[in-house]
Amino acid sequence: MTDTNKTPLVELRDMSIAFGGIKAVDHVSIDLHAGEVVGLLGHNGAGKSTLIKCLSGAYQADSGEIYIEGKKVNIENPRDARAQNIETIYQTLALADNLNATANLFLGRELVNRFGMVDEGKMEAETRKIMARLNPNFRKFNEPVSALSGGQRQSVAIARAVYFNAKVLIMDEPTAALGPHETQMVSELIQELKAQGLGIFLIEHDIQNVMQLCDRAAVMKNGQMVGVENVADVTEDDILSMIILGKNPKKAT
Amino acid sequence: MTDSKTTNPATQTNMSPVAKFLRATELDTRLLGMFGALALIWLGFHYYGVIFNDFGAFLTARNLWNLSVQTSSIGIMATGMVLVIITRNIDLSVGALVGVTGMTMGILQVDILPAYLGLGNPAIWIITVILGITLGATIGAFHGWLIAYRGIPAFIVTLGGLLVWRGSAFLANNGKTISPVDSTFQLLGGGPYGAVGSTGSWIVGILACLGILWLTVSGRRNRLRHEFALRPMWAEIFVSGAAMAMVIGAVLLVNSYPWPIGIVKQYTEANGLTIPEGGLFISHGFAIPVLILAGVGIMMTILMTKTRFGRYVFAIGGNPEAAALAGINVKWMTLKIFALMGALAGLAGVVASARLNSATNALGVLDELYVIAAAVIGGTSLAGGVGTIYGAILGALVMQSLQTGMVLIGFDTSVQQIVVGSVLVLAVYLDNLYRKRTK
Numbered sequence: 148m149t150d151t152n153k154t155p156l157v158e159l160r161d162m163s164i165a166f167g168g169i170k171a172v173d174h175v176s177i178d179l180h181a182g183e184v185v186g187l188l189g190h191n192g193a194g195k196s197t198l199i200k201c202l203s204g205a206y207q208a209d210s211g212e213i214y215i216e217g218k219k220v221n222i223e224n225p226r227d228a229r230a231q232n233i234e235t236i237y238q239t240l241a242l243a244d245n246l247n248a249t250a251n252l253f254l255g256r257e258l259v260n261r262f263g264m265v266d267e268g269k270m271e272a273e274t275r276k277i278m279a280r281l282n283p284n285f286r287k288f289n290e291p292v293s294a295l296s297g298g299q300r301q302s303v304a305i306a307r308a309v310y311f312n313a314k315v316l317i318m319d320e321p322t323a324a325l326g327p328h329e330t331q332m333v334s335e336l337i338q339e340l341k342a343q344g345l346g347i348f349l350i351e352h353d354i355q356n357v358m359q360l361c362d363r364a365a366v367m368k369n370g371q372m373v374g375v376e377n378v379a380d381v382t383e384d385d386i387l388s389m390i391i392l393g394k395n396p397k398k399a400t
Numbered sequence: 401m402t403d404s405k406t407t408n409p410a411t412q413t414n415m416s417p418v419a420k421f422l423r424a425t426e427l428d429t430r431l432l433g434m435f436g437a438l439a440l441i442w443l444g445f446h447y448y449g450v451i452f453n454d455f456g457a458f459l460t461a462r463n464l465w466n467l468s469v470q471t472s473s474i475g476i477m478a479t480g481m482v483l484v485i486i487t488r489n490i491d492l493s494v495g496a497l498v499g500v501t502g503m504t505m506g507i508l509q510v511d512i513l514p515a516y517l518g519l520g521n522p523a524i525w526i527i528t529v530i531l532g533i534t535l536g537a538t539i540g541a542f543h544g545w546l547i548a549y550r551g552i553p554a555f556i557v558t559l560g561g562l563l564v565w566r567g568s569a570f571l572a573n574n575g576k577t578i579s580p581v582d583s584t585f586q587l588l589g590g591g592p593y594g595a596v597g598s599t600g601s602w603i604v605g606i607l608a609c610l611g612i613l614w615l616t617v618s619g620r621r622n623r624l625r626h627e628f629a630l631r632p633m634w635a636e637i638f639v640s641g642a643a644m645a646m647v648i649g650a651v652l653l654v655n656s657y658p659w660p661i662g663i664v665k666q667y668t669e670a671n672g673l674t675i676p677e678g679g680l681f682i683s684h685g686f687a688i689p690v691l692i693l694a695g696v697g698i699m700m701t702i703l704m705t706k707t708r709f710g711r712y713v714f715a716i717g718g719n720p721e722a723a724a725l726a727g728i729n730v731k732w733m734t735l736k737i738f739a740l741m742g743a744l745a746g747l748a749g750v751v752a753s754a755r756l757n758s759a760t761n762a763l764g765v766l767d768e769l770y771v772i773a774a775a776v777i778g779g780t781s782l783a784g785g786v787g788t789i790y791g792a793i794l795g796a797l798v799m800q801s802l803q804t805g806m807v808l809i810g811f812d813t814s815v816q817q818i819v820v821g822s823v824l825v826l827a828v829y830l831d832n833l834y835r836k837r838t839k
Binding site for chain 1: 622623625626627629702706707708709711712714715717718719721722723724725726727728785786
């Protein structure tokens with residue numbers, strides 16, 4: 148599997164964050180290697196999304212350290228995360244509904260011409276290029292994304308994460324709102340990106356998807372890390388019992 | 401045109417001629433609706449006058465010229481209010497800001513600057529305008545800071561601001577009116593001397609036409625370069641032709657409004673000329689405040705459609721969380737938007753006090769409501785995320801047309817208020833229906 152002796156692409160050390168006395172993330176450490184998919188599992192409210200938002204800059208951890216390729220970095224806001232080539236596909240997709248696909252794809256990173264004006268034509272052309280790859284049936288380039296279907300919106304959010312040469316990709320339930328065909332497309336994309344050497348954190352409820360797509364599975368419960376296991380070494384039942392009981396069956400034995 | 405990649409979408413489906421026309425010209429139906437409403441208001445008031453007062457006063461060069469001047473200060477502020485409302489905020493303090501900046505500028509140019517620079521020094525109006533706009537921007541920025549960084553709702557901050565700055569405008573000169581203002585400053589408010597005349601108006605008109613042609617050609621070239629669908633040639637010619645016809649029409653209109661006889665007499669005497677027999681016809685041309693409004697409108701449109709700043713304004717309005725996650729500093733943007741609104745209120749203060757040739761503490765009373773109404777009638781959605789600059793300016797023109805029209809046909813102030821209030825509510829209702837249908 149993944150060579151775990153190399154310097155990890157991302158390392159979260161001893162991360163904690165609390166909201167009004169509730170420890171959403173409680174001294175959690177996890178790492179991610181290049182070309183690896185790590186699944187994050189757990190009940191709703193287990194702290195998966197919160198942990199990942201500390202990495203994407205949406206939240207600031209109360210304590211803990213983040214290392215990218217062995218170097219300690221400070222991620223205080225989404226811009227810092229993007230500067231480290233960390234891209235996130237949020238569960239909510241985080242699209243501005245009133246803007247079109249192009250505007251959303253380049254949001255915060257608009258291409259400008261030499262006069263400092265946004266280069267609409269170039270951005271749309273780029274959007275057409277990447278969408279042709281990700282979702283060849285996509286046609287609605289000039290409509291606000293509120294007019295798009297769930298799958299189309301998802302593909303805009305994915306295009307945004309992939310377009311800017313991400314090294315680390317965070318996907319928060321990317322297939323939750325999708326039909327079987329689109330889910331299949333996302334799975335293929337994850338494998339393709341993995342082959343390109345990206346590290347991917349995948350938050351996922353569907354254990355079968357995890358077994359199929361992930362190299363390792365990390366299970367959280369009540370803000371704590373229950374365990375991280377190589378997917379090849381465990382069964383679906385092992386992972387299920389980790390999620391439900393909050394105990395690592397291997398450690399128990 | 402024969403390139404298969406650039407086929408015209410309008411010919412592909414069998415739509416009604418109207419739908420085809422709209423699709424090919426890519427005209428905003430809301431824009432057409434506003435022109436329709438405006439035409440209705442103008443014709444309605446004119447013919448009401450013709451029928452009941454034996455004189456249609458609305459569609460005269462004089463009235464339309466005055467209308468353009470009266471629209472300026474509200475229009476200038478409405479362009480800024482669009483940004484505020486798009487980002488889901490509101491600014492109730494703009495009228496009070498007109499008052500306090502107008503008053504401050506009055507004191508500055510009448511009581512303070514002449515003492516140092518001498519009366520009539522050409523630097524007076526420049527310093528006054530710069531400081532007035534800066535004051536507006538500073539107050540706006542302070543409002544924005546309270547809203548963005550201290551988490552006080554915009555409604556409350558600017559409601560407080562409305563009272564605070566109106567009170568300050570009164571205190572500034574103990575309620576006394578300052579008049580007259582600096583003679584150059586006064587030109588910024590319009591009037592016979594505060595207009596660019598016939599030749600000047602033609603220059604403006606021709607520049608505007610060249611601008612329209614340039615936009616059409618460069619837009620077409622841009623689409624060709626990226627192989628996007630082109631508008632059919634007839635649609636390009638129609639749209640640019642209609643726009644240029646409107647510009648030329650406006651030039652002819654403002655040039656057909658002559659100076660009053662008294663002003664002509666004054667002018668000829670001052671310049672040692674004699675009035676030929678049959679009188680001397682000197683055109684007003686475009687009033688300076690109208691040109692200021694046009695300039696502001698163009699700059700704000702560029703800001704909103706061509707810059708990152710404008711893009712972020714729309715993004716924040718559409719989804720503030722998404723905007724923040726995309727790395728946009730929403731708080732800093734909010735502060736800047738309110739500062740811009742304040743600066744525009746300062747500029748409106750310049751125009752309003754110059755037009756009155758005096759600074760009074762009541763300058764701009766109730767302007768906030770007309771400005772908000774103009775933006776909303778112009779299609780800015782209070783739910784955020786949607787709005788255009790040209791819509792707001794047209795909205796201001798609609799509001800002002802209603803107001804002027806009712807004055808001309810002799811409606812009471814009380815009736816005017818009832819009509820304006822009802823129109824606002826009706827306009828938003830129609831807008832809701834329109835949005836539901838187009839969704």
